[in-house]
Amino acid sequence: MAYKRDLHDFLRFCGREGIHELAELDSHAVRRFAAESHRLGLSPRSIARRLSSLRSFLSFAVQAGLISSNVAINVQAPKPSRRLPNTLDVDQVASLLALEGEKPLTVRDRAILELLYSSGLRLSELIGLDLNDLDLNDRTVRVTGKGQKMRVVPVGKLAAEAIQAWLKVRSALAGSDEKAFFVSQRGGRLAARTVQARLKKWALARGAPMGVHPHMLRHSFASHLLESSGNLRAIQELLGHASISTTQVYTHLDFQHLARIYDQSHPRARRRKD
Numbered sequence: 001m002a003y004k005r006d007l008h009d010f011l012r013f014c015g016r017e018g019i020h021e022l023a024e025l026d027s028h029a030v031r032r033f034a035a036e037s038h039r040l041g042l043s044p045r046s047i048a049r050r051l052s053s054l055r056s057f058l059s060f061a062v063q064a065g066l067i068s069s070n071v072a073i074n075v076q077a078p079k080p081s082r083r084l085p086n087t088l089d090v091d092q093v094a095s096l097l098a099l100e101g102e103k104p105l106t107v108r109d110r111a112i113l114e115l116l117y118s119s120g121l122r123l124s125e126l127i128g129l130d131l132n133d134l135d136l137n138d139r140t141v142r143v144t145g146k147g148q149k150m151r152v153v154p155v156g157k158l159a160a161e162a163i164q165a166w167l168k169v170r171s172a173l174a175g176s177d178e179k180a181f182f183v184s185q186r187g188g189r190l191a192a193r194t195v196q197a198r199l200k201k202w203a204l205a206r207g208a209p210m211g212v213h214p215h216m217l218r219h220s221f222a223s224h225l226l227e228s229s230g231n232l233r234a235i236q237e238l239l240g241h242a243s244i245s246t247t248q249v250y251t252h253l254d255f256q257h258l259a260r261i262y263d264q265s266h267p268r269a270r271r272r273k274d
Helices: 002-017 027-039 044-063 090-097 104-119 123-127 157-172 192-205 214-229 232-239 249-265
Strands: 140-144 150-154
Touching: 002 027, 002 044, 027 044, 090 104, 090 214, 104 123, 104 140, 104 150, 104 157, 104 192, 104 214, 123 192, 123 214, 150 232, 192 214, 214 232
Parallel strands: none
Antiparallel strands: 140 150
16 A cells, blocks of 8 residues: 555654645745655655655645645655666677677677777667668678668778678578568577677677677767767767667766776775775
């Protein structure tokens, strides 16, 4: 009974505040209740639920004629903190991408992983690529992103080499009339779940951290590029983000990295050994 518990907690708060009548309640008290909930460690979602319970109760009180207005109606809960994406460090990426073997599926998988990391593609963008989307002379790939928006992004040298190797063996899997760039063992366009399963297989074989998924390579691409260049606007274009605010999550990752370097390197930050 979350509703009952929320109201009980609010009444206890009112008691501590010296509020004994509903008529004495104002929006400032409701905001203090929300702030106290935050200090107690409640999540933004729990605080939002508390405020929703309170608004419902006060709406009932207004209808019953006990109070003239609902003072909680415009009080908002804090926004949930944005969850930072998981990334691999540069060494972990290098280890993951060092696939060994020359079988067509291995060569294909190497090209897939290199391209995901080199160009920051979404999984849906990767499996949607056609043969005419790659230009290895210019080392670019034409991508169809969210909302059918097109963008052209560069392809790194190692990714281009892996792609060229894949093109040499692609005919062993694909029919002559198949336009999909990456194909399955049966010769048709590759499915997202197949890429996920193959990445999981290689991550296990290469000793990568648990839970590696295709989007993690995109996150790693953005984080490493920001760390090297600091050009957030360029990264927004490369990722195909409509809003810079979506890209700004990577600045938090970059700050975490800088903070670790500071803690390890600054003479006033290093902890003294006992």
